[in-house]
Amino acid sequence: MAQPPHRPGQRDLTTGPIASALLAFALPTLGSNVLQSMNGSINAIWVGRFLGEGAIAATSNTNIIMFLMFGAVFGFGMAATILVGQSWGRRDVDSARRAFGSAIGLVIGTAIVVAALGWAFAPDILRALATPGDALPLAQTYLRVIFLGLPASMVLVLVFMGLRGTGDSLTPLWFMGLSVVLDAGLNPLLIAGLGPFPRMGIAGSATATLIANVVAVAAVAAYIHLRDLPLRLKGSELRYLLPERALVRTILAKGLPIGAQMIVISVAGLTMVGLVNRHGIETVAAYGITLQLWAYIQMPALAIGAAVSAMAAQNIGAARWDRVARITRAGLFYNVVMTGALVAAVLLFERPVFALFVGGHSPALPIARHISLIATWSFILFGATMVLFGVVRANGAVLGPLVILFVAMFPVRLGVALALKPLLGVDALWWSFPAGSAANLLLASLFYRYGGWRKGALYVPASPEPEQEAGTVLEPVGTLRPVR
Template sequence: MSKAMPVEANLTEGPIGKSLLLFAMPVLMGNVLQSLNGTINAIWVGKFLGESAFAAASNANNIMFFLLSLVFGVGMASTILIGQSVGARDEVQAKRVVGTSALFFLSMALLITMAGVGLSASILEWMQTPVDAMTYALGYLRIIFIGIPFMFFFNFIMMILRGAGDAKTPFYFLLLAVFLDIVLNPLFIFGLGPIPRMETAGAATATVIAQFVSLCGLLFYLYRKKHFLRLTGADRHYLRFDSQILGSLVKKGVPMGLQLMFVSTSAIAIVNLVNSFGSVATAAFGAAMQLSTYIQMPAMAIGSAVSTFAAQNIGAGKWDRVHKTTLLGILLNFMMTGMLVALIYVFNRQALQLFLQDEAAIAIGMNINHITLWAFILFGITFVLSGVVRSTGAVMIPLITTFLALWCIRVPLAYYLGRQYGLDALWWSFPIGFFAGILLSAGYYIWGNWKSASMLDKKKAIE
């Protein structure tokens, strides 16, 4: 057992329910902060620059979600490997994972930045971004692409820390990032003194600066506190592409990344369909999705928590705790997501008015919420089940399940309903797609062979 590995990183002992809730809450609050950041940006843009600018930001943010999904899988694979290593009390393996995955993240981020800056206009045209929103969207997206390396690496370090059992430190530095973004947004959007008026590009600039400063602060803190996963001069031999770990990150991470890509591309496909109904519909859908982002937060936080818990307990060989974690995760999702859904239903119009001024857009947004919000409880169950299953290294069936639920059911159904019966009908594709997802995920959890999977090739076990 490594003496440098703190006891508080261990999630393989003690009461599961209490520990799961305490671990999930900072993750949840971190998700809230990240979305609050986006929401405040949206309020500034929507209220002061108009529906066209808001539609532009919504389109650009969907592209950003797609880009994050490219590296999300590698981040999740790293988190699981870190969790299993900490559960097994193997600090050497944990550092090898950190070194390899850090290099991978930086390489991917730089490639995406170089390609994205040049292809921004083409991407937005492919999405059928409304003409009146194109200029706003282009300026916003190009700035975001420039900030990709900082954003990706900041998120990577936070995922690594959570895999090691630390959910509090990422929360504190997310709080710093959001505070900076809130302060800088109006300065760069409207201009002040030597700062020029940048409008939507200003919102992106504020976000990039805030992420960069928080990343620097987080790195300084980890080295100042001598965190057991930091890489020092003596650990520089870990900062390389370890063939075994890189193979696992690619083999396991790519399917997990593809799973999120299916989610993001399906969202882009729906936005593409909604764009054909005009800027008002796009703005309404963007506002409704801002609210649904908050609805999904408990499920995402609990899913992340159960994945970390399960990974550490799998590393320690404690399968009874893995199954208890699953059941408690589902129960927490019902309680937390259900309360948020009820709250939005009560204050539906008022919530949408935070983003929208046009009465037609508000009416469309209210209809979207009435039809779709309750179904996010089903989404939460699927997220918890997938989080536990993936923590073993079983990644292909969750990938196939996501593809079937989204691209074989939700997207085709949305296009059929939208084109046959109009805008109001296409929203029913959401609950139907969620229901299909939960049936497939629950079936695999109960009857599948996911428990026999592994993250690393056992024939090439790390010494």
């Protein structure tokens, strides 16, 4: 079978040792995730030090909202990543480009609509969250500017996901680094008006993020074109940016349930924020900085889950089902080792880390440490769930994880928070996190073992105008079936 040309950073994940390939693919993804989290934390430090605890509370409320908006378009990107990965595993480069182009077109259109609605309804959204009065004006200003940058940030994430589908986890790392350097560097300049820059307050932090994402999108697009990477679109291929009807149906059929999973998580998070907001600004600030810490702790799990999904998708596309179970076991092992080690380190050194955000004498500091002690360990369970979900999603099984997440987030997590509140007070909110994570893992394990996700295969519908390039192999992909 003809092999498409490989570029630096790309990996064929269908051959060779599994454990070492998984680790080599996951580490750059982990680096990207750590950089992204560092960016958020550095920005939170600038906001907290320049503008105070009210601004921290405002950004924590806004970040949860943006996660919800992100879920509205993230599913399209994940569906495209699965299609790209399976197409790449079959060495069908044209199908990978068609899926990627259609997803880009869908995401740009959706993000523009979401951004416009978010700008218009920002005050209503924040009031519905019971955002503290002191933080409301700041949160509204910050949220509206962040909404303006939503299209660029969504396209950047989608490009990174598509590249990982082809086995390239290094390119996203470099351009995530560019975005982080710009964002973190511009934050203090625009917040405080240093040098020739205007003093914009909390809007300056959001504007720095907007500028960084726009520059990074332009730079990575130019890089993909100049290096002729597999997902580059040029000449007649630019028509792929106008989504094909058949591809839209496929992406929507898989992407909407994945997006709904993000929305379930977001709504649960928003509900939790609403409950936390009723306990005063110190507790809100403590929860906000705890979320910053948790963003780091979940990074290994997310990186391993992404690597497992990319490896599984390529192997399913290549009909290498004998390797999929081994990929799952390797992912679970690495999650326990990496996430467990990070949880232990964080619990040992959490006081100086929390003090970076609010200072060593803030009343929010002991509250944040108490939250972390109760709930942080549950991210080991979260990581195992991400591995299992990553494998089943690689074959287009998205409804099972959606139902599992809904049950774990609402009847379990929020149910525990409300049921135990008369007995434990505010601690019931923190204990609900381990309860939800345990339920999530139990149900995900049962679905992985007994669910029907192995049947069938996801594929890119035939192009209405097939054009075969040199080095591209087009195969009857709809006939692939798993070997059990």
